Amino acid sequence: MGGVIVLLISLLFSLGASLGAPVGFYVASRRARRRGRPLNRIASLMAAVAASIILAVFALLLLFAVLPSSAWDEMRKSAAEAQAAQDTLPPPAWVTKTFPPTAQSDSLAKKYAPSPGTFFAGTGIGMAFVAIVFGAIGGGMGWVATVLLRYAIWGIRT
Secondary structure, eight states, rough: HHHHHHHHHHHHTTGGGOOOHHHHHHHHHHHHHHHHHHHHHHHHHHHHHHHHHHHHHHHHHHHHSSSOOOHHHHHHHHHHHHHHHHHHHHOOOOHHOOOGGSSSOOHHHHHTTHHHHHHHHHHHHHHHHHHHHHHHHHHHHHHHHHHHHHHHHHHHOO
């Protein structure tokens, strides 16, 4: 019962990524059995986390794939407005006095910041970090739930 409760709570906190943990645990245990070795806890935890991260990546890719083009346009427009608002504010006087190069505008940053490639690269990197965080949270909690369910169903195996 405790494993089911932990799995349901982890579904909430990991946005569903914890569903990959039992699959990763199962794959790792099958691989260990095939090689004639016992499955240790670290290997099962790493497999659960990796499977949850992969599931989180696929879920975020699916989310971005079904977004309407108007949402992408609105995100791009908001990013351009934020960049323009940031450029209008000059640095404080003490900063320009202490560090004179900061008073000059960075032409390279102005050239590449509003480009669509930079927007998509930043979105992709952000998506990767979100997938890793939610996958790690979900994988850890899903692993705990899987271990508890395994002990409840089959007992402690040595």
